[in-house]
Amino acid sequence: EGGGGDGAAGGGKEEKKKTANETPASLPPGWTVEVRGRSTAYVSPDGMTHFSTLAKVQRYHKQQMALAERFQQQQQRHAEAKKREKEKEALEQKQKQRQGGASGGEPPAAKGGNGSGGGGGEAGG
Numbered sequence: 001e002g003g004g005g006d007g008a009a010g011g012g013k014e015e016k017k018k019t020a021n022e023t024p025a026s027l028p029p030g031w032t033v034e035v036r037g038r039s040t041a042y043v044s045p046d047g048m049t050h051f052s053t054l055a056k057v058q059r060y061h062k063q064q065m066a067l068a069e070r071f072q073q074q075q076q077r078h079a080e081a082k083k084r085e086k087e088k089e090a091l092e093q094k095q096k097q098r099q100g101g102a103s104g105g106e107p108p109a110a111k112g113g114n115g116s117g118g119g120g121g122e123a124g125g
Helices: 002-026 054-102 108-124
Strands: 032-036 039-043
Touching: 039 054
Parallel strands: none
Antiparallel strands: 032 039
């Protein structure tokens, strides 16, 4: 009888070992398996997130990867928009410099003053 009991307990241990041996291959990198008595806990790399099943771990990991991908795409779009904005500003600066050089190097404010002065002359004439 005692031997039979040991065999059953051994079978239970083998099952836990088999589960533990199979899970690392399908666990995301950095995740660990903690076996506590009858329960198994899957622990995230930061130690803050725990799940009871491998399916939950994989679902969570998939969601996190999708979130990270969206964040990366958003950051990339933001960086590209900033780059375009800087290029646009640089182009505007060059155009202002060219306009200033063509009219004798006057600053844009002085040009605006001359234009409105001319407009006043037209109204008076």
